[in-house]
Each structure stands twice: as structure tokens, then as C-alpha cells.
Amino acid sequence: MAEKTEVALDRAQVKKAVQALQAFLKTKATGDSLFLDETQQISLLFTLWKVPKRAQTIRIPLPHGQRTDTDEVCLFTRDEPKMTSEQTQRFYKKLLEEKGVKNISEIIPYKVLKTEYKPYEAKRRLLGNFDLFLSDARIRRLLPSHIGKHFYQRKKEPLSVNLQSKHLARDIQRVIQGTSMKVTNKGCCCMARVAHSGMTADEVTENIQAAVQTIAAKLRTKGPVMKLIHIKSQTSVALPIYTSDLSDLTELEKKRTPKDKGATPKKRDKAKKNKEDKKQTDTPAEGKEEAAKEDEEEEEEIPQLVPIETPSKKPKLEKPSKKKQLEKAPKPAAGKKGKQAQNKPTKKTGKTDSKVKRKVPKVK
Template structure:
């Protein structure tokens, strides 16, 4: 069930989404070179108290009304084991058999260790695909093999259970969600929309994410001090803020 978000004004959400869409549009018009990719809108959630939880490589799936990945041209990279019978050749055959068109690339662990060993190769791989999925059995090995680029861009691989037969259904579900990556800090960063969305689509995704994410925050909405919306290059537009004094009274 969605959580309660008292004080969050849907009209303020709508205004911020509208302003950010206009900003991205003006940036495109002013740019001498056409921007090839849509900008990703990020939700920044500042907490008044830092959660006492360890960093986890397994993300929390947050279903959204409007997929960030279900559009023409979206491409997915699937990371798999190298074990005989489960390597990239077998995975590519399964992808073709299941007709999962959005999976454009299948990469085995050995390729990550060799072909994508350098920082520049990792950076290019990160930039090349919209979403990364991975066999959940290799998830613990990936942070070291992929490097910092994936974490900075919030493109850590999403785990799939590839021992099951329903690969197509799992990929579809993965594309219908955005993801909360837990960290030991007091700020959460979640991808919520794209610049090709309408104002309504942006607003609906933002509200859906905020209503769900409270279940994964200690003290829930009472622990949220501020929420902002931004792109990688924009200022942070406020959606919700509470004075530190008010937070202290609530937490007391």
C-alpha cells in the first residue's frame, strides 16, 4: 500500500516538472549540437536522520505508472555467468527464443574482466545502454568489475533469477520499475522520469515513487527533510521541505 506523504503538494510537483521540462527544452534549442539522448529526471530525498543500514548491491524495485525504459530505441545489456550451459552464448539463444527485443547485448563475466577492464571501457559501456540486468548469482562480483561510472549514473544492474523460465516476464517487470539503491548516507537519489515525458507523466511518477519509498525509510515520511527534482545539469527544484526545528519536534 502507498505510504502517507503529508505536506507534499501535487501542484508544487506539477510546477517543478513543468519548469524542468522547459529548462531541458531550452537547453536543446541553445545547444549547437543536438542532444541525442533524453535527459533523466532524478528525485533527491534528503533525510533528517541517517539510516543505520549497510550499503546493498540489491536495489528496491519501485513500480511506476510510466516506464523509463519502454520506448523505441531503449536498449538493455544483460550480464551473465560464464559457466558451461549458462554462458553468454546460451543466454543469447534464450533471449532470441523469448523474443526479448530490448536486450541488445549479452556480456559474460570473463568479458567484463578483459574487454571492459579499463576505466574508459567501463565508462563507454555504461553510456551505451539504458538499463543493465544481471543474473542475481553474480551480483556480488559486479561492483568491482563495473567501477564507479555505473554508481554515479545510477545504472547498477538489476538482478534477475535466470534459473527460472520466465525471462521475458522478468525483463518486462524490470522495465516497469525504477529503483532505490540503498546507501549509508542521508541522501537518496532515484531516477523518476525522462525529458520526453509529459508534465502529467512526470508528476504521476514522482508521486508514485514518493508514496512507495517511505516504506523503505526508517521513521518513514517523518524522516524526510526535503525533496528536490533535477537533471544532471540543472539546479535542484524543491518539491517539499520542512524546517529542521519541525523535524526535531516530530522525531522527539
């Protein structure tokens, strides 16, 4: 595990990259920005060797706070029994003052969140008013259905805090001044905010080193983890601070089998030679049978792409001729012929013989 968790960062190289980034941000601020005191986020961009199998969220404690004093923090609390919403807000304000917590800007009970922030516009306004959201651990699982998807798209979902902790001030300070990183199973790149442009170069460097070692230790992957690490701001280019050795690549290749999709051509050639050697050592009958099986497997591994024929118009059904219809039609019975012949309409009247009244001569 020691080989996996350790990432050898060159502190001098990291500090040079930080100084170059800070110099760029100063020129950018004096040239384009209207507010000279405006700070920008500094983030780390990680490129991993493999796409993780499971998604996870990593909490990263930092030695120096990466948030400014002007950042607004909101806390969601549970509804205290036998108390109104206003009484609940007063109760938790008093609790935070007693514990020495001073970074919370506003407290919103769960009942207020459900009623006053139910409309879509209210949720968007709440999202824009605060930089960080904290939540009581007792109601954390109830929040996703009330805050909406925009909190998660903007990566501002509430972070859980145990308000019953004996060291509440220390725990809240770690969460606020620390950071977190989301690792998804849909790609090999992830990003974490570690500093801001108002910090010194040494403070940013120490935060970077602490964040890299924590992430490397907590990632749920086997073998070498980090491939590339870059440092960047919101408006700058990504500057490289770490590149893994080729030894990591060889370790990954050893773990792969020749049948894997990512196998190298050299390994495939070795596998073919081993198969040929086995054929020669076996008896002729067994060799032929194994060769046939292996040929079938190779054919199955490389499927041929055949274009799918689109069906043309439906074939027209030929109508049978009148002669065939007459031949197929059932012939009438002999007894019925006479009745049909009698009931045939006459040429003159158009009526059948049975309905025509025959005139009988009167006898004088």
C-alpha cells in the same frame, strides 16, 4: 507505520513544477543544444530528517518507463556447462526471444568478461557503451572483482535478474523501466531518476508520486522520514514540491532526551529545574551528595579545552667538573701504588724504570 509511510503530495503543485521544468528544458534545448531530440534525465532529490544508520538500495517500480527506446542494455550471464562462449550467447538469445524480451542489446558470458574485458581500457569502453547493465542472479556476487570501481562511481553497477523465472519478460521490463535509489549512512540527501524530458507532464507526475510513496515505505528509519523533496534535471535548478510540517519536528524533539547533543534550550532549562526540585525535597545529607555527583557530571559533560604545551629544545646536560670526576673515581689500592710508581716513565728516556738497563761497574 501508516503515519510514517504516507507522504501527502499536492498533485497540482507537483504538476506545476514539472511543467515549469519542461518549459525550461525546451528553451535550453533550442538555445544551446545541437540535437533537438536529445532527452535529459529528471530526478528527485530527497532530504531526510535524520542520517540513516544503515546503507540500503531501494528498488522502485514505476507506472511509466523512465528509459527511452534508444538506451542500450547489456546482460551478463553465467557460463553454461559443456558450451563455449559463442554457444552460451546463442542459448540465451534464443531464451530471451522465446520469453518475449526485446530490450537487451548485447549478452556477455562470464568467461568473456574475465578474459576480453580484463584491461582497464576495455572496462572503461564497456562502461561508456551501455546505459544499463543487468546480471544473472547466479553470478551477481562474482562481478565486483571483475568490473572495477568505475561502475559503482558512475552508479551503473549491474542489477540482478532471475533468468530462471517463469515471468522473465515482466521481471526484466520492471527492472529496465523502473529505477533504484542508494541510501547511504554518510549524509541525509539522496537522489533517484524517475523520468526523462520526452515524457508528458501527467506521466512524470504519476512516476513522482509512485516513487515518493515507495521510498517512504521502504526506508529503514523510525519516525518522520521526509523533510524536503525537490525535482531537477541535469542542467536546471532544484524546484521544491514537498515541505514537511512543523509537527514532524515536534515528534522528533519528543523522542530526544535532554542529555542529547541536539536538545533544545527549553528542555535543558526544564531538566535543571527538575534537578533543583529534587535537591530541595531530599534530606540535607542526601541532597549534598547528589548535588556533588551532579556537579561532577556537569563538569564532565563540558570539557575545557587546554592548549597543549609543545616541548622546547632538549635541556643540555651539565658536564661534571674535573674535581667531581676525581672525587667519584675509585682510589687505587695501597699495594698497586708501588708498582705504578715504578713503571712511571723517566723524563730523559721516556721509558719506564723496569725497562731501563742499569749499568753495573765491572770489577777489575
